[in-house]
Amino acid sequence: RPVLRAEGLVxxxxxxxxxxxxxxxxxxxxxxxxxxxxxxxPSGAGKSTLLHLLGGLQRPDSGSIWLDGECADRWSEARxxxxxxxxxxxxxxxFNLVSDLxxxxxxxxxxxxxxxxxxxxxxxxxxxxxELGLAGKERSLPGELSGGEQQxxxxxxxxxxxxxxxxxxxxVGSLDSKGTRxxxxxxxxxxxxxxxxxxxxxxxRLASAADRVISFFDGRIADDAELDGGPPPR
Ligand code: ADP
Ligand code: ADP
Numbered sequence: 100r101p102v103l104r105a106e107g108l109v110x111x112x113x114x115x116x117x118x119x120x121x122x123x124x125x126x127x128x129x130x131x132x133x134x135x136x137x138x139x140x141p142s143g144a145g146k147s148t149l150l151h152l153l154g155g156l157q158r159p160d161s162g163s164i165w166l167d168g169e170c171a172d173r174w175s176e177a178r179x180x181x182x183x184x185x186x187x188x189x190x191x192x193x194f195n196l197v198s199d200l201x202x203x204x205x206x207x208x209x210x211x212x213x214x215x216x217x218x219x220x221x222x223x224x225x226x227x228x229x230e231l232g233l234a235g236k237e238r239s240l241p242g243e244l245s246g247g248e249q250q251x252x253x254x255x256x257x258x259x260x261x262x263x264x265x266x267x268x269x270x271v272g273s274l275d276s277k278g279t280r281x282x283x284x285x286x287x288x289x290x291x292x293x294x295x296x297x298x299x300x301x302x303x304r305l306a307s308a309a310d311r312v313i314s315f316f317d318g319r320i321a322d323d324a325e326l327d328g329g330p331p332p333r
Contacts, residue, residue, distance in 0.1 A: 100168045102263050102295045103130040103153060108162035110148050122148035123159070124318035132263065133293040135286075137306035140315035146299045149315065150268045153297065154189050155179035167263065184213045188257030188265045192272040194249045196241040196256070202228065203237040206255045213260050220259070227255040231285065247278025254285060258294070265289070265296045271305065283308055 110123040122145040130136055138146050151157040153164065155171060164171045166186050174182065183189070196205050203224055210220035228234055231251045241249050250270060257265060267286070271279040287308055290296055298309060306312045307326065314322040 100132075101129040101165075102132050102134075102167055103297070104128070104165040104168075105153060106163050108149070108152055108159045108164070110145075110152055110157065110159050112148070121318055123152060126162070126318075126320060128153075128313070128320070130264070130295055130297060133290070133295050134311060135290040135296045135298070135309040136311045136313060137298045137300060137309035138313045138315050139300055139303055139306040140321075142301060144315045145318040146301075146315050147268055150266050150297065150299050154187050154266050155183060156189075184209055184260055184262075186262050186264060188254075188260070188262045190250065190253045190257050190265070190267045190270045192269040194241065194246075194253040196249060196252060198241055200240075201237065202233065202239050202241065202244070202252050205241065205252055206259055209256060210259045215260070223259050224255070227259060228252075231255055245278065246274045247281045250274060250278065250282050251285065254282070258289065263295055265294055267296060267298045269299055269301070271300075271302075279305075 105126060105128045108123050108126040112120040112122055114120060126149060138149065140146055148157065152159050155174065166182065171179070171182070197208070200208070206224045206228060207220045210223055211217065215223070228237060231254065233248060233251055233255070236244060236248065241252065244252065271282050274282065283305060286296060286298065298305070300306055310327055311323070311325050313320055
């Protein structure tokens, strides 16, 4: 059973002025457990909208999404919020950390919201931050960290509940080359341990870290290619 499946996704944005933007025009997509999929394509192609649809942050005009075989079409916003915490980690270009909470609290928050016991949330947080090389930064505020460090905190926050799927929307788009290397290395490491990842990037070089590259163009999948001669996408 795929960790994520989408069928016939369509999304049109009604801009305030001007013509509506047909951002996603009919997308079928299936992501297997542990698969690393890059979605690449030019700015405005609809990649970000697609990722928002897959994470339930925006609702499609039509089409369906299944998470681990369970259809999400009738989920309310509240239900999506609950399911996201368990099933989907999300990181964005601009980390979206809570600026007046410490690094430790930012990472623990989703665990506590998911009902994890505080002691266990602390353990998970400490383990992840240690692994991401941020053990010494737990008491810092996000604004005191470099961009690469902030994105690592955002990764820790996204993964603290051990979701089977990570959605990443241009996660290195605002980082320098060092930060980019750090974050890409971590994505690869998590992937090697079985984390499924959907990485949206306009940078074809970053896409080459994935198992499979989907070229997105004008709201549609223009090409879908396995990189390592693995089994074909289904
Ligand atoms: P990409 O991530 O590939 O750059 P986006 O999904 O951000 O593409 O955008 C696809 C199209 O939809 C663009 O024309 C963009 O301007 C438009 N768009 C995206 N989000 C919105 C929104 N919230 N409101 C109006 N138009 C939007
Ligand atoms: P990115 O391509 O890095 O995702 P965008 O500028 O496409 O950056 O999107 C940033 C946010 O703004 C997204 O939440 C998107 O939905 C929204 N957005 C993008 N284009 C438009 C637009 N034309 N009008 C309104 N909101 C938009």
